[in-house]
Amino acid sequence: MVGLELRVPHEANRSWPPRCGRLPAAAEDGDSAEGAAGGLVEGSEEEAAGNAGVPPVSCSGGLPHTPPQPQPETLVEEREEGGDGDVCSSDGQFVRDCVDRRGRTGDGELEKMEENGGREKRWLTSAVNPPPKRRMVSAIRRFPRGSPRYAVVDTSIGCWRNAVTNTSTGGEEGYVFEATPISFASGGVSAEDASHMVTTSSILRRDVSNDEMQGKREEVGGATEAHNHKIQESSVGKSFVLDDFAQDQDDNDHPQNDVTKGSPRHGFAEKIDETRTLHERKPISLIAADGDVRSKWNGRLRKGIPSTYVTDPVNVKTKGKRLRNPKMNVALLDDAGVVEECTVRNDTSSTPRGVTHSNINVKQHMVTRKLKRDGIGKEPLNTSRKESKCVNHVVTGQIEENNDAGLSNVKIIVQALMAPDKCPWRQGKKSLAGVSRSLARGDDVKIKNAAPRNELPSKVTPSTLTRHETREDRYSSFEDNENSTAVVAHEKNNKLCVTLPSCVAFVDESVDAQSKVTKMDESTPSHERKHVPRLAGDGDARSKCEGSLLEGTSEFHVRDLVDVRTKGKKLESVNMNVTLLDDFEDDMMRYKTPSTQRGVTCSTINVKQRVVAHDLKFDGIDKDPLNRFAKESKSGNHLAVHQTEKNDDVGLVTKKIIVLALMAPDKCPWTQGKKSIAGISRSLTHRNKSRTVREGLCLPDISQGKESIPICVFNTIDEMQPVPFKYITKVIFPPSYVKAPPKGCDCTNGCSDSSRCACAVKNGGELPFNFDSEIVYTEPVIYECGPSCRCPPTCHNRVSQHGPKIPLEIFKTGKTGWGVRSPSFISSGSFICEYVGELLQENDAEKTENDEYLFDIGRDSDDEEGLQSSTSETMDDNVGYTIDAAKCGNVGRFINHSCSPNLHAQDVLWDHDDKRMPHVMLFAEKNIPPLQELTYDYNYNIGLVRKNGTEKVKKCFCGSSKCRLRLY
Numbered sequence: 017m018v019g020l021e022l023r024v025p026h027e028a029n030r031s032w033p034p035r036c037g038r039l040p041a042a043a044e045d046g047d048s049a050e051g052a053a054g055g056l057v058e059g060s061e062e063e064a065a066g067n068a069g070v071p072p073v074s075c076s077g078g079l080p081h082t083p084p085q086p087q088p089e090t091l092v093e094e095r096e097e098g099g100d101g102d103v104c105s106s107d108g109q110f111v112r113d114c115v116d117r118r119g120r121t122g123d124g125e126l127e128k129m130e131e132n133g134g135r136e137k138r139w140l141t142s143a144v145n146p147p148p149k150r151r152m153v154s155a156i157r158r159f160p161r162g163s164p165r166y167a168v169v170d171t172s173i174g175c176w177r178n179a180v181t182n183t184s185t186g187g188e189e190g191y192v193f194e195a196t197p198i199s200f201a202s203g204g205v206s207a208e209d210a211s212h213m214v215t216t217s218s219i220l221r222r223d224v225s226n227d228e229m230q231g232k233r234e235e236v237g238g239a240t241e242a243h244n245h246k247i248q249e250s251s252v253g254k255s256f257v258l259d260d261f262a263q264d265q266d267d268n269d270h271p272q273n274d275v276t277k278g279s280p281r282h283g284f285a286e287k288i289d290e291t292r293t294l295h296e297r298k299p300i301s302l303i304a305a306d307g308d309v310r311s312k313w314n315g316r317l318r319k320g321i322p323s324t325y326v327t328d329p330v331n332v333k334t335k336g337k338r339l340r341n342p343k344m345n346v347a348l349l350d351d352a353g354v355v356e357e358c359t360v361r362n363d364t365s366s367t368p369r370g371v372t373h374s375n376i377n378v379k380q381h382m383v384t385r386k387l388k389r390d391g392i393g394k395e396p397l398n399t400s401r402k403e404s405k406c407v408n409h410v411v412t413g414q415i416e417e418n419n420d421a422g423l424s425n426v427k428i429i430v431q432a433l434m435a436p437d438k439c440p441w442r443q444g445k446k447s448l449a450g451v452s453r454s455l456a457r458g459d460d461v462k463i464k465n466a467a468p469r470n471e472l473p474s475k476v477t478p479s480t481l482t483r484h485e486t487r488e489d490r491y492s493s494f495e496d497n498e499n500s501t502a503v504v505a506h507e508k509n510n511k512l513c514v515t516l517p518s519c520v521a522f523v524d525e526s527v528d529a530q531s532k533v534t535k536m537d538e539s540t541p542s543h544e545r546k547h548v549p550r551l552a553g554d555g556d557a558r559s560k561c562e563g564s565l566l567e568g569t570s571e572f573h574v575r576d577l578v579d580v581r582t583k584g585k586k587l588e589s590v591n592m593n594v595t596l597l598d599d600f601e602d603d604m605m606r607y608k609t610p611s612t613q614r615g616v617t618c619s620t621i622n623v624k625q626r627v628v629a630h631d632l633k634f635d636g637i638d639k640d641p642l643n644r645f646a647k648e649s650k651s652g653n654h655l656a657v658h659q660t661e662k663n664d665d666v667g668l669v670t671k672k673i674i675v676l677a678l679m680a681p682d683k684c685p686w687t688q689g690k691k692s693i694a695g696i697s698r699s700l701t702h703r704n705k706s707r708t709v710r711e712g713l714c715l716p717d718i719s720q721g722k723e724s725i726p727i728c729v730f731n732t733i734d735e736m737q738p739v740p741f742k743y744i745t746k747v748i749f750p751p752s753y754v755k756a757p758p759k760g761c762d763c764t765n766g767c768s769d770s771s772r773c774a775c776a777v778k779n780g781g782e783l784p785f786n787f788d789s790e791i792v793y794t795e796p797v798i799y800e801c802g803p804s805c806r807c808p809p810t811c812h813n814r815v816s817q818h819g820p821k822i823p824l825e826i827f828k829t830g831k832t833g834w835g836v837r838s839p840s841f842i843s844s845g846s847f848i849c850e851y852v853g854e855l856l857q858e859n860d861a862e863k864t865e866n867d868e869y870l871f872d873i874g875r876d877s878d879d880e881e882g883l884q885s886s887t888s889e890t891m892d893d894n895v896g897y898t899i900d901a902a903k904c905g906n907v908g909r910f911i912n913h914s915c916s917p918n919l920h921a922q923d924v925l926w927d928h929d930d931k932r933m934p935h936v937m938l939f940a941e942k943n944i945p946p947l948q949e950l951t952y953d954y955n956y957n958i959g960l961v962r963k964n965g966t967e968k969v970k971k972c973f974c975g976s977s978k979c980r981l982r983l984y
């Protein structure tokens with residue numbers, strides 16, 4: 017037993033635990049530790065959320081909310097030794113003890129190395145990537161204030177396998193292709209001036225250049241279009257046809273050229289941004305309607321008025337006769353899950369029925385610009401050709417912001433309007449509800465897609481569940497509603513994911529497509545349902561490709577290639593370069609660019625894995641669906657590849673469709689340094705018929721589509737749901753802070769030459785990640801390649817910036833409130849998630865009401881280095897910063913503390929070089945089995961006292977044998 021040590025805080029020694037858990041200033045006097053432990057010192061959680069202006073969030077449901085964690089017992093007046101005698105002192109002595117001890121025991125997995133100039137690098141040993149020659153450690157780095165990464169070095173740390181060998185290069189081709197780079201290529205048109213609707217969408221390379229980040233304009237080579245393509249499933253469910261858009265008939269009156277010609281990819285967004293304030297850039301609701309309305313839509317969204325006008329509807333039944341006043345039913349659906357800052361919600365009860373098409377009320381303000389809606393004869397995602405012909409779309413547009421990376425998102429929503437007699441959801445047929453796309457410059461690309469109706473549950477709950485509704489409420493409200501709903505999909509980190517709405521649990525299993533999917537599942541053992549690697553190729557191959565993926569073989573056949581230059585002459589044997597790109601899913605097989613195959617004939621492209629057995633049909637596509645370069649798009653073709661995969665953990669089956677681009681070398685943008693798309697992939701998620709939803713699932717995706725993988729919430733303990741908060745994926749910086757991108761590297765070879773790669777040099781001469789995206793060593797700060805680098809987004813020195821890739825779920829723990837775990841196995845070194853929230857200056861953080869979610873960043877108590885770099889004139893250079901995730905945060909805010917953690921926090925810089933406010937990235941510190949709680953060491957200071965002289969004490973419930981018994 018150690019006697020109580022009271023220490024009076026002083027300037028240099030903070031009076032609150034680092035990283036999180038500070039007691040609020042208001043509560044300093046006399047508040048109990050219990051109060052602090054509960055997450056709120058005064059009032060209820062709900063009150064606090066309300067007071068803090070926490071916007072309604074759909075994740076809250078109607079169930080009661082739990083406080084962040086239960087009120088654990090509090091130790092007062094005593095400080096106990098940890099189970100093994102460790103006592104964490106406030107000055108980090110414990111850390112040194114731990115590290116020293118482990119260093120002596122030589123667990124071999126983690127070594128601490130000191131670099132020149134006292135810089136320290138922790139290496140994880142690996143046969144592939146051995147650490148540099150070990151040096152004597154002259155001084156063990158003191159634990160950075162608030163940084164748990166060196167706090168406890170667990171003896172089981174480790175595996176960090178397959179470390180990067182910087183000599184292995186995938187060649188540039190391997191990095192050039194983007195999985196799903198999408199951008200908005202429009203501009204030169206002001207919102208008010210846009211008498212024509214901008215419905216442009218395009219593909220862009222994801223390696224956002226410095227110029228782009230700085231908002232410079234850039235020439236683009238042609239029109240971009242609101243594209244739609246169709247993927248149709250054959251009657252046997254095994255054949256897919258990918259058609260390009262039904263754009264042809266509208267090309268002439270389509271104004272994209274006007275918009276995009278010579279315009280920057282973000283020019284439009286800029287203009288819009290200039291003309292309206294943030295609060296006006298709210299998302300519009302998704303509209304799904306059924307009525308007599310058909311092709312040729314013209315409409316506009318008006319600023320400041322709650323109406324959307326749709327003009328010139330044409331009745332397909334009268335073969336184009338214009339409809340003056342058709343009736344249709346309109347459902348306003350929530351848009352949550354698409355827009356990060358979404359706050360406006362409409363529920364289905366507001367659905368106006370029988371309104372005339374010319375004035376459809378939309379219950380919110382919208383961006384001012386006129387929209388042009390093209391009738392689209394071919395349904396982009398409809399699995400039924402018949403249906404697709406009777407479906408039309410309305411394209412609407414929306415601007416949204418992503419300040420964090422200086423990006424602007426432009427969202428395009430394609431909506432379906434159908435006649436009652438054709439309306440699938442009124443007849444139980446299949447159809448598409450709508451498609452929406454978010455086109456962003458840069459990384460944060462989100463797409464919202466509607467799914468084919470036949471892949472929708474008949475009892476649909478959109479991802480935009482009304483706040484405080486119970487699950488049953490949602491269920492019945494949509495059951496009552498005849499109108500369709502949309503399916504949320506999202507594009508993030510090169511992925512275009514089309515998923516069912518959050519109600520996958522309610523999927524109607526009688527729907528055809530589902531049974532097809534299930535059939536495929538049944539016929540294909542799970543081990544064979546591996547990912548198909550993406551292929552990107554350049555060659556002479558053009559239209560009409562047909563291919564198959566053969567089960568159990570390593571061949572990918574492409575037949576009937578046609579050379580566009582010979583106008584359709586069939587090619588028997590075409591040389592083309594093919595690059596196998598990594599598939600992007602986290603826990604699946606990975607392919608490395610060194611496996612690139614070159615010069616193979618198109619008729620047999622080896623694919624280095626077993627694939628699902630089914631035939632594929634590929635349609636030549638003259639227009640690249642997402643290519644923003646019309647020129648390029650005309651020279652490119654696509655192959656659609658269908659793939660089924662499983663997600664056993666939540667009983668979902670995901671059907672992925674990959675669209676590949678094949679281009680002739682002379683046209684191939686990536687061989688000429690131009691921008692292009694490599695491919696598109698789509699994931700369609702279904703509930704596996706044979707599976708039941710896991711017990712305790714209370715929220716299917718708390719991120720509401722903002723993360724690339726849904727983040728489910730489970731509670732098998734009680735009926736509670738997490739307290740509402742706003743889900744964000746990026747740190748919110750103070751408005752005054754201007755982030756300047758750091759100088760980047762000039763690498764075009766995948767940053768493989770660490771002596772030349774400026775980012776590798778900044779990292780001490782080695783890149784911190786291996787080709788499995790696992791971190792192989794830690795440093796006080798590591799540098800990922802960023803927006804100013806010439807390397808593409810696929811560069812393996814870009815890991816954490818792409819967001820979580822490992823499925824995570826929030827669950828109710830026994831003693832520590834909500835926690836986080838993964839249904840999947842996590843290999844050591846894997847990136848888990850960033851700790852995001854609002855960035856506050858220290859002094860502001862002190863005033864916060866809820867100190868449970870504070871995370872001090874960027875400041876090492878030993879090291880003032882972090883205070884020296886500033887890119888802001890308006891922010892104080894000499895203060896520390898804190899991330900407050902109480903009101904706004906991501907899944908990281910739920911990760912609990914453990915004295916034997918399996919994660920560690922790593923400061924990462926990539927989009928700016930201000931060391932005062934690095935990104936706090938959590939990485940696996942060891943192999944973690946599925947469903948084991950993820951934890952890191954909060955490294956709180958022990959022994960802090962309140963104003964009244966009592967010690968701040970909070971009991972630790974981590975349950976580790978090494979538990980220090982106190983959080984602080």
Ligand SMILES: C[S@@+](CC[C@H](N)C(=O)[O-])C[C@H]1O[C@@H](n2cnc3c(N)ncnc32)[C@H](O)[C@@H]1O
Pocket residue numbers: 036037052053054055083084085088831832833834835867868869870909910911912913914971972973974983
């Ligand atoms: C960032 S929150 C973690 C998520 C939190 N459990 C929740 O329900 O929202 C930090 C708070 O969780 C609780 N907590 C986390 N780890 C704990 C542990 N090992 N023992 C006791 N409480 C813990 C403490 O109340 C702490 O202030």
